[in-house]
Amino acid sequence: MRFNLRSIMLSGLFMMLASCSTWKEPASVSDSEPDIFPDYSGVTVPSNIAPLNFMVEEASHIQASFIVDGNAVTEIIGKEGVISIPEKEWKLVLDAAEGSSFSVVVSVWDNASPDGVRYSPFQVYVAEDEIDPYVAYRLIEPGYRSWRQVGLYQRSLSSFDEKVIVSNRTTNETCLNCHHFPSYSSESMMFHARGENGGTILYHNGRLVKINFNEIGPKKNTTYPAWHPDGRFIAFSSNSTRQSFYLHGKKPIEVYDNASDLILYDTRTGEVVTDPRFMTAEVLESFPAWSPDGKYLYYVASDAHELPDEVESMHYHLLRVPFDSQTRSFGEQIDTLYNARFSGGSASYPRISADGRYLLYTWSSYGTFPIWHDEADLAVLDLETGENVDVSLWNDPQHADSYHSWSSNGRWAVYGSRRGDGRYTRLYLAHMGEDGVSGKPFLLPQEDPRHNIWRLKSYNVPEFIDGEVILPDSVEKLFEPEQ
Amino acid sequence: MKKISSTSGRILTAVSLLLFIILWAVWFFCFRYYHIWLEGYSLFTTLPDFMTIYGRIPHGFTGYIGAFLHQFYAMPFFGAVIQSALAVWPAVCTGLMLMRLFRDPSGMMWVSCLPVLLVVFRQFWDLLLVHTLNICLIFTALLIVVSLVTIVWKPEWKSPSFLSFRFMNLIMTSVVMAFSVFILVFMDPRNREHEELARLEYLGENRQWMEILQRVSVQDAAADAMKRHYALLALSETGNLKEYAFRYGLKGSDGFLFYENIDPMSLNYNALFYQCLDMHNAVIHQAYQLGVQSVPGIGAASLRRLADTYLELKDYELAKKYLEILSHTTCHRKWVKDRLPQLEAIRDAVPEYGVDEHKSVIADFAHTLSSMVDRHPDNPKYSDLLLCALLADEEGDKFKNIFRYIARWQYPDGRNIPRLYEEALVLIYSVDPSVLDGITISDDTWNDFADYMQMMNSGRGTQALRKYADTYWAYSYR
Numbered sequence: 025m026r027f028n029l030r031s032i033m034l035s036g037l038f039m040m041l042a043s044c045s046t047w048k049e050p051a052s053v054s055d056s057e058p059d060i061f062p063d064y065s066g067v068t069v070p071s072n073i074a075p076l077n078f079m080v081e082e083a084s085h086i087q088a089s090f091i092v093d094g095n096a097v098t099e100i101i102g103k104e105g106v107i108s109i110p111e112k113e114w115k116l117v118l119d120a121a122e123g124s125s126f127s128v129v130v131s132v133w134d135n136a137s138p139d140g141v142r143y144s145p146f147q148v149y150v151a152e153d154e155i156d157p158y159v160a161y162r163l164i165e166p167g168y169r170s171w172r173q174v175g176l177y178q179r180s181l182s183s184f185d186e187k188v189i190v191s192n193r194t195t196n197e198t199c200l201n202c203h204h205f206p207s208y209s210s211e212s213m214m215f216h217a218r219g220e221n222g223g224t225i226l227y228h229n230g231r232l233v234k235i236n237f238n239e240i241g242p243k244k245n246t247t248y249p250a251w252h253p254d255g256r257f258i259a260f261s262s263n264s265t266r267q268s269f270y271l272h273g274k275k276p277i278e279v280y281d282n283a284s285d286l287i288l289y290d291t292r293t294g295e296v297v298t299d300p301r302f303m304t305a306e307v308l309e310s311f312p313a314w315s316p317d318g319k320y321l322y323y324v325a326s327d328a329h330e331l332p333d334e335v336e337s338m339h340y341h342l343l344r345v346p347f348d349s350q351t352r353s354f355g356e357q358i359d360t361l362y363n364a365r366f367s368g369g370s371a372s373y374p375r376i377s378a379d380g381r382y383l384l385y386t387w388s389s390y391g392t393f394p395i396w397h398d399e400a401d402l403a404v405l406d407l408e409t410g411e412n413v414d415v416s417l418w419n420d421p422q423h424a425d426s427y428h429s430w431s432s433n434g435r436w437a438v439y440g441s442r443r444g445d446g447r448y449t450r451l452y453l454a455h456m457g458e459d460g461v462s463g464k465p466f467l468l469p470q471e472d473p474r475h476n477i478w479r480l481k482s483y484n485v486p487e488f489i490d491g492e493v494i495l496p497d498s499v500e501k502l503f504e505p506e507q
Numbered sequence: 508m509k510k511i512s513s514t515s516g517r518i519l520t521a522v523s524l525l526l527f528i529i530l531w532a533v534w535f536f537c538f539r540y541y542h543i544w545l546e547g548y549s550l551f552t553t554l555p556d557f558m559t560i561y562g563r564i565p566h567g568f569t570g571y572i573g574a575f576l577h578q579f580y581a582m583p584f585f586g587a588v589i590q591s592a593l594a595v596w597p598a599v600c601t602g603l604m605l606m607r608l609f610r611d612p613s614g615m616m617w618v619s620c621l622p623v624l625l626v627v628f629r630q631f632w633d634l635l636l637v638h639t640l641n642i643c644l645i646f647t648a649l650l651i652v653v654s655l656v657t658i659v660w661k662p663e664w665k666s667p668s669f670l671s672f673r674f675m676n677l678i679m680t681s682v683v684m685a686f687s688v689f690i691l692v693f694m695d696p697r698n699r700e701h702e703e704l705a706r707l708e709y710l711g712e713n714r715q716w717m718e719i720l721q722r723v724s725v726q727d728a729a730a731d732a733m734k735r736h737y738a739l740l741a742l743s744e745t746g747n748l749k750e751y752a753f754r755y756g757l758k759g760s761d762g763f764l765f766y767e768n769i770d771p772m773s774l775n776y777n778a779l780f781y782q783c784l785d786m787h788n789a790v791i792h793q794a795y796q797l798g799v800q801s802v803p804g805i806g807a808a809s810l811r812r813l814a815d816t817y818l819e820l821k822d823y824e825l826a827k828k829y830l831e832i833l834s835h836t837t838c839h840r841k842w843v844k845d846r847l848p849q850l851e852a853i854r855d856a857v858p859e860y861g862v863d864e865h866k867s868v869i870a871d872f873a874h875t876l877s878s879m880v881d882r883h884p885d886n887p888k889y890s891d892l893l894l895c896a897l898l899a900d901e902e903g904d905k906f907k908n909i910f911r912y913i914a915r916w917q918y919p920d921g922r923n924i925p926r927l928y929e930e931a932l933v934l935i936y937s938v939d940p941s942v943l944d945g946i947t948i949s950d951d952t953w954n955d956f957a958d959y960m961q962m963m964n965s966g967r968g969t970q971a972l973r974k975y976a977d978t979y980w981a982y983s984y985r
Contacts, residue, residue, distance in 0.1 A: 165795060165798070165799055165804060165805075166795075170769055170796060170799050170800075171799060172799050172800065172801075172802075172804055173560060173804055268868040268869075268870075269788065269789070269792055269868060269869040270788055270863065270866060270867065270868055270869070271786060271788055271789065271863060271867040271868065271869055271875065271878055271879070272788060272860065272861045272862065272863035272867065272882075273788070273860050273861060273862055273863050273866075274858065274860040276788045276791065276792065278866075278868075332868065336866075444824070445824035445825050445828055446822070446824060446825065447825055448828075472555075474831075475555065475556075477827075477828050477831060477832075478554045478555070478556065478831070478832060478835070479556050480556065480804060480805055480832070481556070481804070
C-alpha cells in the first residue's frame, strides 16, 4: 500500500513536471502575430542587449522558437505566460543574427485556444552597432510634490542588473535630480541634492565635492547641467520651476519656469561665469547641451510671459552659440535652429549625436516640461542639411515621448515614454543607422516583463555611461549636519 | 522535577494568557480603528521593488515582517491578537529561559512579566513594528541560545531566594497588567486622540456622516483641526453646511482642507474630501502624496483609492496596474476579485477625464471651488462649500455675486434660501439694498435679525452673541 502511494505520488509529480515543461504541438495555426508584451515585433536591437523576455497574458502554456536563417537556434518553454530566455541561448541567437534578423515563432495555449495556436513569426532586427554597457537614470514617483525614496540607479544593458549609484538614504533624505556624466564617463558625475545640507555634488578626477551655487558668483541655483566635453566646464540653466495641478482633464500637471538663465561653472577655478545675454528676465533660457567638439552650446529659449496664466504662450526656440574654452566666452552670433514662433510648438532637451550630425529634441505644443504633454514627441534635426529626420517610428502619438540621450557611438537613443499606461515613464531604446534611417524602438528588457507594470516609479533622465559608477563612500559625509 | 517544571509551566501559561487577554481587550476595545488605520498606511507585497526597499531601509527585515503583519490589521480582532501576542512573546521567552536555567523557578516566574513593558512602552507609536519585532527577535535569539547551551550543560540553578516568592507571580502580573493598560490608554493622551481620529477616518471612508456629527461635539471641532475638518465634511455631505458651518468652527476658506500638513491622516482626509466632490485629479494627486508617506512609497489605502478612482475614470491601464499590484498582497485577493468585472467592462472604454477649456488649476479653496461651481452651477455641494468659504473669509461682494449666479439654478423663485445665506444677505442688504431684488427672506430671519440688532444696540451684545452664536451675524461680529 505504501509502495503504491509513493508510486502514485511520484508519477503525479513526474506528470506535473512533464506537463509544465514539455514542448507541445499546437492544434491550430494563426496568420496573425502573437499579442506579446512588451511589443518586440519588428524592433531593432543592439548585438549586446539583455534577453528580450516577453509574455502573453493569461497563457496557460507558452513556447517560442528563435530562428535564424531557417534554423531554430533555441526553443524556450515559458512559465506563467512568460518566455525567459537564458543568457547563453540569447547570446547564440544574437551572434547568429548580428547584422540581419531572427524570427520568433510563438505558440500559446489559453482560454481562447485551449488546444494551442501557433502564431505567425515576428522579426527582430539585430544591428551591428553595439550599445553602451550601462544606462543611468533616476527612479521617482511620477509627479508629486513630496518624496520619500529617490535614487539614481544604473542598469547594465546586457544583463538585468540594476544597482544604486546613490539614493537619498545616503544623502540624508534629500531629493536627488539632474545627474549628468561628462562624455559618457562613469569615472565622473554630478547630481543635485535638494534639501537639508544639500548642494551640487561633483565627482571629478577622483575628488568628491559639494558646491552650493547659491553662495558663489551670481548666487544662482543650478538646474539642468551640460558638462563640456573637455571636462573643465559645466553649463547650467538656473530655473525657477513651479507646477500647477489641473482640476480636470487627462493632463494633471503643468510644469513651468517662472525664470531661467544660463551660467557656466569652471571646475578648475571654482568660478561661475555669466554672459549678460543669458541673464535677462525677458528671455528664459534652458536645457544647455554641448556639441561633441565643445565649440557650441545648444539651448532653448522663450520670451517670458505671465505664468501660469499664459503658459500656453511659452514657445521655446532651439538656439546655439559658439563657445571659446580658452577665453571662457560665448561668441556674438546666436543661430536659431528651430524657430518656435515660425514653426509652432516648443523645443526641449537638445542633444547632439556623437558625430555631431543629429540634434535630438522633444517637441511639444508649448511649454518646457513635455513629459506631462501627451502630444510630446521626439524630433531629430540633421545639422548638416538642416532638414528634419523622420523618427516617427520612435513616437507614440497618444503619449508623451520625452527625455532622451544619444549613445556614445550615436547609433542609439534612450528615451522616456509614457505609452505603457500614460502615467509611469518607461525607457525605450531606438536605433538610428548611419543613413539616418530609424528602427522601431523597444522597451528596456526586464527579467520579468511584468516588472514594467509592477514598478511604481518612473524612469527619469536616462543617460548612457561607459561602465559602472562607483561613488566613494565619503559621499555620505557630504550630507552630515555641519558642526 | 517534572512536577516542578510543570508547575512553572502552568504559572507561565497562566501569566502569559492573562497578560494576552488583558492586552488583547485593550487593543481591541480601545484601539479598534487604530488597527484599521495602520493597515492602510502600510503595504506588503512580494513584488521585487518592495522587497528591495525593505532591504535598504534600516531595520529592513523587521520592517518587512511588520508590513506583513499589518495586512491583518484590517480586521481589528486579528490586529489586537498580533499586538498582544507580540507584547507577550518576550514574557514567554523569559519564562522558558528561567525554566531552562533554574531547578524550580515557579516562585520567580513573575520576572517573565517584566519584558512586556519593554514592548508596550513604545508599542502604540511603533508604526512600522520595528521596535516591537526587534525586541521579540532579541528575546527569541536569547531563548534559542539558552536552549542550545542547556542541552549540553544543564545548570539547574537554585532560584535565588530573594526573587522567589510565589505570591509575587500574582502581584507582579497584576502590576504589569495594570501598568500596561495605563501606558496604552492613559499615559499618553495622544493614543486615544489618535484612535478617535482613526475612527473618524473610518467613518468618513464608509460615508457614515451622521455618526461623525454625533461624535464630534462643537467643542471638539473648535479644539481639534482634524475633527473640525471631518465635521465640516460631514455637514457638506449631509447638506447641512449652509446651516451649521459656523457652529462647527469654520474660520476661513482654508478650513476645509489641509494645505501644509503632509502627515498620512491629513493627506487621506484631503483625498477623501476631493473624492466626495468627484474631483478625480485632486483625489489622485492626494492619494499619490499619501502613498509617498508610506515606507514602501505607497500604502494600501492609497493603492485602493487609486484603483477605485481609475476604475471610475475608466482608465483601464492604470486601474489594471493597481489592481494587479494589490493582487500581490495577501489580503486583497477578494477585494481585487470583486472589481474584476468592473475592470473587464472598461477594457475598451475611452477614459473619462473630461475636458477643461479653462485649464482650471487646483489653487486656493475659493478659486478651486469657483471652477467647480462654474462647471456645475446646479450642484449644491460645490456652491455651498464655496459660499460658506466666502462667508468665512467675509468676502461679502464675492458671496453676493456667486449667490446671484447659483440662485438661478438652485433658488429660481428666490425663496427657501438656507439660513446662513439669508443671514448674510440681510447683513449685506443694509449697505446694498439691491441684493434682495427677487429674493424673499423668511420672516423668522427678519425677526431674528431685528431681535439681534435690538440686543446689540441696547448694550446686550454678549447676550446677543450667545443667543445667535451659530449665525453669520455673530461670526462677522467677532
